[in-house]
Structures are given as C-alpha cells and as structure tokens.
Amino acid sequence: EGMALVELAKRTGEGIASLQNILVNVGEKVDSEFDPISIDVAELVAMEVGANVRRLHSEEGAKLERRPPVVTVMGHVDHGKTSLLDALRQTSVAAKEAGGITQHVGAFVVAMPSGASITFLDTPGHAAFSAMRARGAAVTDIVVLVVAADDGVMPQTLEAMAHAKAANVPIVVAINKCDKPSADPEKVRIQLCSEGLSLEEMGGDVQVVEVSATNKIGLDKLEEALLLQAELMDLKARVDGPAHAYVVEARLDRGRGPLATAIVRSGTLVCGQHIVVGAEWGRIRAIRDMMGKVTELAGPAMPVEIEGIRGLPMAGDDITVVDSEERARMLSVGRKKRLEEERLKNLNEGRMETSGTDEGTERVEMPIIVKADVQGTVQAVTDALKSLNSPQVFVNIVHTGVGPISQSDVDLAQACGACIVGFNIRNPLSSVIQAANRASIKIRQHRVIYHLLEDIGDLIVNKAPGIN
Numbered sequence: 001e002g003m004a005l006v007e008l009a010k011r012t013g014e015g016i017a018s019l020q021n022i023l024v025n026v027g028e029k030v031d032s033e034f035d036p037i038s039i040d041v042a043e044l045v046a047m048e049v050g051a052n053v054r055r056l057h058s059e060e061g062a063k064l065e066r067r068p069p070v071v072t073v074m075g076h077v078d079h080g081k082t083s084l085l086d087a088l089r090q091t092s093v094a095a096k097e098a099g100g101i102t103q104h105v106g107a108f109v110v111a112m113p114s115g116a117s118i119t120f121l122d123t124p125g126h127a128a129f130s131a132m133r134a135r136g137a138a139v140t141d142i143v144v145l146v147v148a149a150d151d152g153v154m155p156q157t158l159e160a161m162a163h164a165k166a167a168n169v170p171i172v173v174a175i176n177k178c179d180k181p182s183a184d185p186e187k188v189r190i191q192l193c194s195e196g197l198s199l200e201e202m203g204g205d206v207q208v209v210e211v212s213a214t215n216k217i218g219l220d221k222l223e224e225a226l227l228l229q230a231e232l233m234d235l236k237a238r239v240d241g242p243a244h245a246y247v248v249e250a251r252l253d254r255g256r257g258p259l260a261t262a263i264v265r266s267g268t269l270v271c272g273q274h275i276v277v278g279a280e281w282g283r284i285r286a287i288r289d290m291m292g293k294v295t296e297l298a299g300p301a302m303p304v305e306i307e308g309i310r311g312l313p314m315a316g317d318d319i320t321v322v323d324s325e326e327r328a329r330m331l332s333v334g335r336k337k338r339l340e341e342e343r344l345k346n347l348n349e350g351r352m353e354t355s356g357t358d359e360g361t362e363r364v365e366m367p368i369i370v371k372a373d374v375q376g377t378v379q380a381v382t383d384a385l386k387s388l389n390s391p392q393v394f395v396n397i398v399h400t401g402v403g404p405i406s407q408s409d410v411d412l413a414q415a416c417g418a419c420i421v422g423f424n425i426r427n428p429l430s431s432v433i434q435a436a437n438r439a440s441i442k443i444r445q446h447r448v449i450y451h452l453l454e455d456i457g458d459l460i461v462n463k464a465p466g467i468n
C-alpha cells in the first residue's frame with residue numbers, strides 16, 4: 001500500500017514543494033514525486049498540512065464500537081455549572097474508589113448501573129470550549145446548557161447556545177436551582193423557545209431536565225437524557241489501530257514531569273508508544289485511568305493521564321502516534337518552527353497595527369502576562385482577554401504560564417511594561433508582591449472571567465481615556 005507524492009498533493013491541495021519539506025522533517029526521503037510513500041507517512045504529512053484531513057486509510061472494514069459521549073457544561077456565570085459538575089463528579093467512578101484523583105485533571109467518568117458511561121469535561125464555560133475548538137479539537141459530543149430557574153436566560157446562556165450551534169453540537173438543557181422557592185422552570189422553557197431552541201416537549205429534539213445541583217436532585221434524569229441523546233447520535237469509534245487523541249488538560253508534576261489528561265477519539269493508545277503532542281513529543285511512560293490506576297491501554301472516550309511527554313502541551317493539542325523517537329522529535333521540531341514563525345508574524349502585525357490606525361490615532365497596546373491554575377484555564381483566559389482587541393486596543397499577551405505569580409513574572413512585566421493577571425491561583429509570595437509594588441507593576445487576581453474582563457477593560461480606559 002502506497003501513494004505517490006503527486007496524489008497526496010492532489011488530495012491535500014498542498015504544493016509538492018511544501019509536502020517535500022514536511023517529508024524531510026519526518027525523515028523520509030523522496031527522490032521523485034511519483035515514488036510511492038507509505039500510507040502511514042502520507043497520513044502523517046496530511047495531518048501536518050490540514051487541521052481536518054480525513055484519514056487516508058480507509059476505515060472500511062475497521063471494527064466500529066459504540067463509545068461513551070463526551071460532555072461539556074456551559075451556561076451563564078453563577079447559574080451553577082461548577083456546582084453541577086461537583087455533584088456529578090461525586091457520582092463518578094473515581095469518587096467511589098478511595099485514592100481516586102482528587103486534583104483537577106480536566107475530565108471524569110460517570111458509570112451507569114446499565115454499564116453505559118458518560119465522560120464529562122471538567123472545565124465549565126464556553127471560553128474553554130472555544131479555545132479547544134480554535135485548536136481544531138472537536139472533543140465535545142453534547143453540551144449541557146445550565147440555566148438557573150430563578151434567573152432565566154442571560155447573555156452567556158445565549159453565547160453558549162451560539163457556540164454549541166456553531167460547533168454543531170446538540171444541547172441538553174439542565175434547568176438548575178429548582179429547589180429555590182423563586183424557581184420558575186416554565187418561564188425558562190418559554191424563554192429558551194423564544195430564543196429558537198426547539199424543546200422536546202414542544203415537539204422539538206432538545207431535552208430539558210429540571211435539577212438541583214445543591215440538593216442533588218435530577219442528576220440521574222440528566223444522565224439518562226445524555227445517554228439517550230448519545231444513543232440518537234449513534235456514537236461509534238474505531239477501537240483497533242493507532243490512536244488519535246486530544247489533550248484536555250495539562251499540568252506539571254514535581255516528580256513525574258508534564259502530565260496530560262487526554263481523551264482518545266479513535267484507536268487505542270498503548271503504553272510505550274512514541275507520540276507527538278501538539279508541538280511537544282515524547283514516549284508514553286505510563287497511562288493512568290481517572291482512579292489513578294496504571295493501565296496499559298486507553299480506548300475511545302476514556303480520559304487518561306499520560307506521563308512521558310517532554311514539554312507541557314496545551315489543551316486542545318492533538319496526540320498522534322508515530323513509529324519512532326526520531327520521527328516524533330522531527331515532527332515536534334517542525335511544528336515548533338512553524339509556531340515560532342506564526343508568532344513572529346503575529347507580533348509584527350501587532351506592531352504594525354499599534355503604529356496607527358486609518359485615522360492616524362494610536363492603537364493602545366496593553367501588554368499582559370497570564371498565570372492560571374491549569375493550562376486549560378490559561379488558554380480560556382488568554383482567549384477572553386484577546387476578545388478585548390479592537391481597532392483602538394491591542395491586547396498583547398507577552399507570556400502565559402501555569403502556577404503562582406513568581407519573581408520572574410514580575411521581572412518580565414517590568415521589562416515590557418506589562419500587567420500580570422492571575423486566574424484561579426493562590427496569592428503570590430509577599431516578597432513577589434513587594435517587588436511588584438516597588439516596580440509599580442499591577443497584579444490583578446480573579447476567579448471569574450467576567451470580572452477579569454471588566455477589570456482589564458477599566459485599566460485600558462484609564463490608560464487611554466478617549467477609548468470606549
């Protein structure tokens with residue numbers, strides 16, 4: 001089985017020269033564009049040039065098996081996304097076993113008495129969802145739209161609906177806080193209908209479940225609704241063969257190094273395999289399930305923690321299995337090079353834009369350093385901050401990182417006149433705060449994206465009073 005370079009160029013719509021470049025990067029030598037390259041290599045190259053290249057291998061004949069749905073929780077701030085996830089997590093497999101992973105690892109599995117299971121992504125909100133999507137990771141199968149029964153449809157409810165629609169992901173509505181005396185679920189239903197959601201009870205296909213996260217009421221109904229929705233979607237995945245997976249969360253462990261929580265989309269991930277993870281690479285040293293138990297294999301929709309990646313990947317990064325360390329390293333080098341080129345290009349564009357707009361007015365630059373608890377949050381915060389960009393404002397994210405704000409962040413902030421944003425992290429050491437004060441560097445700590453954006457918006461206005 002093989003494919004000539006010309007054929008690959010035709011199928012990917014990419015030029016022969018750039019394909020040849022990538023082939024060199026993965027350590028393949030092709031003398032003529034008519035020489036056959038193996039399907040595995042062709043697929044690797046295809047993956048490098050397009051975010052969404054269909055597998056060149058025919059999946060025909062591949063054994064497809066039913067897989068659990070992967071679910072994201074979205075909704076307006078304070079409507080109970082976190083509480084609902086907490087309540088669901090308590091019914092999860094890990095919570096039932098002592099010694100389960102209690103840390104935030106980005107996903108958990110709820111197993112039903114019937115044997116079916118549901119995988120929940122543990123980062124609520126559409127910022128994380130869209131950050132993943134922006135990186136080409138279509139991980140979510142179903143969105144749970146949380147709407148507080150006492151508050152009704154709010155701006156971020158509509159935003160979440162828009163995100164789900166754009167991603168073509170079906171919604172299951174959870175009307176939360178139904179325990180409250182002021183709850184009015186009927187009103188919420190009417191609001192949702194008038195926003196264009198066709199609810200099941202009105203003859204549509206969107207299921208609605210009334211719940212109380214606090215009193216743990218209706219959680220089983222919600223889980224049933226999700227499984228029903230999954231059944232309608234007939235979710236299946238290839239189980240055999242090389243895995244294709246996504247990172248949903250990554251963190252640095254003192255002893256074990258970079259750890260990534262990953263969800264396999266198709267195939268099976270095997271301990272010992274060489275992988276490319278976004279622009280990082282490594283060899284899988286250990287796979288752990290959500291209970292922290294070491295396992296050899298990970299199949300579709302099963303969240304696992306992977307150890308052995310050499311750098312810290314980002315949420316949304318794809319995981320590709322390759323057949324040698326050499327190839328993994330080369331792919332990583334190639335991707336890093338391209339990322340750096342893109343970064344420089346963006347930086348230059350940013351500079352040009354800051355140098356003036358059409359009206360000759362200056363574009364205000366707001367350099368920001370972002371620190372947060374986990375990689376997924378870093379990305380969500382970064383994306384949210386970039387939404388403040390406008391013809392007058394350029395939010396320049398000069399550095400991002402996981403963990404508390406450190407002296408080196410302060411040094412960097414001083415060097416580039418940046419302010420430091422801390423999200424969902426504990427306060428910095430007092431020595432760091434003092435250093436920041438001495439250098440007149442602003443440190444802003446937040447736990448709600450909404451508040452963060454308001455705050456930074458104010459900073460921008462203070463910097464350039466003419467701006468709105």
Ligand code: GDP
Binds near residue numbers: 075083124178
């Ligand atoms: P998020 O911003 O959407 O993640 O919302 P949270 O989960 O942080 O909840 C916001 C507030 O609503 C908190 O004070 C919760 O205790 C409260 N809350 C969440 N779910 C319920 C519920 O089912 N009933 C009641 N009465 N309060 C709830």
